[in-house]
Amino acid sequence: MIHPVRYCVLTPEQRSRVYCCNICLRESDDADNVFLGHVSGEGVHAFHEQCGKDWMRRLPICPECRVDMVIVDPSSLLDTACHGCFNEVTAILANRAITDAARGQAVIAAAKNGHLAVVNAILANGAIADEHRDLAVVAAAENGHLAVVNAILANGAITDAARGQAVVVAAENGHPSVVNAILANGAITDAARGQVVIAAARKGDLALVNAILANGAITDAARGDAVIAAAKNGHLAVVNAILANGAITDTNRSFAVLWPASNGDLAVVNAILANGAITDDARNQAVMAAAEKGHLDVVNAIFANRAIPDAVRGRAVGAAAITGHLAVVNAILANGAITDAARGWAVRSAAGQGHLAVVNAILANGAIANEHRGKAVIAAAQNRHLAVVNAILANGAIADKYRGLAELAAAINGHLSMVIALKRARDSMMCTVLGTRCSWSARSWQSRPRLDDVRCIRHEIQVVGSILAVTAFVFGVARVLPRKSASS
Numbered sequence: 001m002i003h004p005v006r007y008c009v010l011t012p013e014q015r016s017r018v019y020c021c022n023i024c025l026r027e028s029d030d031a032d033n034v035f036l037g038h039v040s041g042e043g044v045h046a047f048h049e050q051c052g053k054d055w056m057r058r059l060p061i062c063p064e065c066r067v068d069m070v071i072v073d074p075s076s077l078l079d080t081a082c083h084g085c086f087n088e089v090t091a092i093l094a095n096r097a098i099t100d101a102a103r104g105q106a107v108i109a110a111a112k113n114g115h116l117a118v119v120n121a122i123l124a125n126g127a128i129a130d131e132h133r134d135l136a137v138v139a140a141a142e143n144g145h146l147a148v149v150n151a152i153l154a155n156g157a158i159t160d161a162a163r164g165q166a167v168v169v170a171a172e173n174g175h176p177s178v179v180n181a182i183l184a185n186g187a188i189t190d191a192a193r194g195q196v197v198i199a200a201a202r203k204g205d206l207a208l209v210n211a212i213l214a215n216g217a218i219t220d221a222a223r224g225d226a227v228i229a230a231a232k233n234g235h236l237a238v239v240n241a242i243l244a245n246g247a248i249t250d251t252n253r254s255f256a257v258l259w260p261a262s263n264g265d266l267a268v269v270n271a272i273l274a275n276g277a278i279t280d281d282a283r284n285q286a287v288m289a290a291a292e293k294g295h296l297d298v299v300n301a302i303f304a305n306r307a308i309p310d311a312v313r314g315r316a317v318g319a320a321a322i323t324g325h326l327a328v329v330n331a332i333l334a335n336g337a338i339t340d341a342a343r344g345w346a347v348r349s350a351a352g353q354g355h356l357a358v359v360n361a362i363l364a365n366g367a368i369a370n371e372h373r374g375k376a377v378i379a380a381a382q383n384r385h386l387a388v389v390n391a392i393l394a395n396g397a398i399a400d401k402y403r404g405l406a407e408l409a410a411a412i413n414g415h416l417s418m419v420i421a422l423k424r425a426r427d428s429m430m431c432t433v434l435g436t437r438c439s440w441s442a443r444s445w446q447s448r449p450r451l452d453d454v455r456c457i458r459h460e461i462q463v464v465g466s467i468l469a470v471t472a473f474v475f476g477v478a479r480v481l482p483r484k485s486a487s488s
């Protein structure tokens with residue numbers, strides 16, 4: 001959401017940077033000429049009072065940078081303080097009695113937007129309530145206005161809770177100098193310290209993590225969350241600093257290992273594994289994630305950590321097979337047995353993606369069921385992987401129904417050489433009505449006639465015989481009907 005920029009009377013400092021009106025482009029040699037405007041980056045976009053008034057009646061945007069503009073209500077302390085209109089704020093403070101509450105609200109608004117001169121002017125005017133001082137520090141800290149933070153801290157005490165909140169929002173928004181200023185001011189709670197460490201860990205801000213850990217205790221839970229946040233983002237030094245600070249639970253350690261395993265961040269994985277136990281479930285998930293992404297060193301590190309069940313090893317082979325990570329597949333197969341079913345699923349996964357080397361590695365590892373072989377051929381045929389089809393056909397028999405579907409898939413893809421490969425490899429043909437055409441095609445590709453060709457020729461005879469029988473019946477009926485109509 002974009003707030004409109006308000007423009008108002010310029011401060012003497014802003015006025016000194018103006019050399020012409022952005023509307024009429026005339027230089028002002030008259031020092032009394034009132035200029036209104038707003039600060040934009042390094043420059044000040046300024047207008048004569050009358051030029052601005054005429055312009056804003058037609059179009060409420062800055063003629064120079066085209067941001068939306070609205071006119072500040074010059075009689076409102078909150079309005080003018082919020083937008084840093086120093087001259088108008090001082091005029092209001094000089095001419096009117098202001099309540100503590102109004103002063104407090106105006107300080108909060110000015111502090112949020114970093115208007116130091118306005119904050120100082122209002123604080124010099126009289127007291128503000130303690131809770132307003134708390135809110136003003138948090139607002140300035142959130143937006144990184146260090147000078148304003150210091151001005152308010154110098155004005156009076158703030159609570160530990162406000163100090164903690166201000167440190168948290170400053171850390172989350174990346175204002176380390178503000179964090180340090182507030183930490184120097186007094187104590188913060190353990191909970192706030194924990195939140196800051198988590199925010200700093202997420203960003204990998206080692207200096208801030210160390211500063212807060214040196215400041216006081218954080219809970220085990222916060223330490224765990226901070227390790228997870230740092231591990232997720234690959235901040236090894238931060239992970240080590242927090243682990244050195246105290247214990248984290250097995251559960252948090254288990255969570256923390258998953259992201260670096262998936263990201264292939266071996267150093268972070270090792271740091272967490274060296275710190276203590278992780279759950280079996282986490283170990284299994286970490287192997288799977290690393291295998292899928294092809295992180296061989298991480299897979300080996302987790303294997304070295306503790307034995308993995310055969311079922312998990314099988315799923316990990318499948319995950320590596322589908323993404324074609326041959327080295328990972330070999331490492332997992334070298335680690336121990338996988339079931340025939342897992343091998344079958346892995347071959348099917350690799351076959352569909354055309355990973356020939358992976359298919360061969362898994363087929364060399366042990367037997368797979370005919371059903372898996374058949375479905376693997378279909379998957380390879382669908383995706384036009386001829387070399388994979390040939391590798392699996394060389395591995396053993398596949399059932400007719402799978403060969404038929406594979407031929408169909410190859411035919412739909414217009415992959416003639418694959419259709420031929422499938423037909424050449426077959427032991428018997430699917431004998432359906434469609435078989436008559438298959439038989440003819442097969443004979444043109446095969447030099448010698450085979451048993452299944454004969455079977456399909458028999459089918460042709462059956463089909464031709466059926467057509468003749470139907471034709472004879474129709475002619476018979478056609479002959480009988482006119483006779484009946486003639487006799488009646």
Ligand SMILES: [Zn+2]
Nearest residue numbers: 021024048051
């Ligand atoms: Zn002008």
Ligand SMILES: [Zn+2]
Nearest residue numbers: 045062064065
């Ligand atoms: Zn502008």
